[in-house]
Amino acid sequence: MRTFFVRLKNRTRWSWQGLVVAWREEYSFRTWVWANILSALLVVWLPLGDGMRALILVLGLLVLVAELFNTAIERAVDHTSTDHNRLAGQAKDAASAAVAVTAVAAGVAWVIGLLSLV
Numbered sequence: 001m002r003t004f005f006v007r008l009k010n011r012t013r014w015s016w017q018g019l020v021v022a023w024r025e026e027y028s029f030r031t032w033v034w035a036n037i038l039s040a041l042l043v044v045w046l047p048l049g050d051g052m053r054a055l056i057l058v059l060g061l062l063v064l065v066a067e068l069f070n071t072a073i074e075r076a077v078d079h080t081s082t083d084h085n086r087l088a089g090q091a092k093d094a095a096s097a098a099v100a101v102t103a104v105a106a107g108v109a110w111v112i113g114l115l116s117l118v
């Protein structure tokens with residue numbers, strides 16, 4: 001049981017470190033955090049259903065998750081080599097596309113939510 005809590009404490013610390021680095025060093029991560037805060041405020045303020053609120057909030061958080069993976073992949077690629085390489089570029093492009101796809105999903109949820117109010 002003690003091991004479980006020690007590991008939990010370590011994982012929490014490492015995850016926090018990851019969040020702090022992404023916040024400090026990734027402009028796009030900070031932008032998405034602010035976009036999420038604005039989105040959450042609007043979601044609470046507008047008369048949307050609970051299901052739609054949950055969908056928009058969860059998809060917004062998924063954009064942050066994708067952005068964290070994007071950061072991880074950028075760091076791993078650059079750690080291996082900063083030389084120009086086709087596969088390195090494709091890895092970064094795919095990570096960037098993951099962020100774009102989740103952002104589109106969040107945008108679609110917002111459009112459907114707003115249409116439901118009309």
Ligand SMILES: Nc1ncnc2c1ncn2[C@@H]1O[C@H](COP(=O)(O)OP(=O)(O)OP(=O)(O)O)[C@@H](O)[C@H]1O
Pocket residue numbers: 026028070074081082083084085086088089090092093096
């Ligand atoms: N080592 C490389 N080899 C080939 N292409 C690369 C390499 N590094 C970056 N690129 C290309 O440049 C693009 C942007 O690279 P990178 O993600 O490192 O830039 P960035 O400005 O840090 O991006 P972000 O704004 O997401 O932090 C990549 O998606 C890829 O197309």
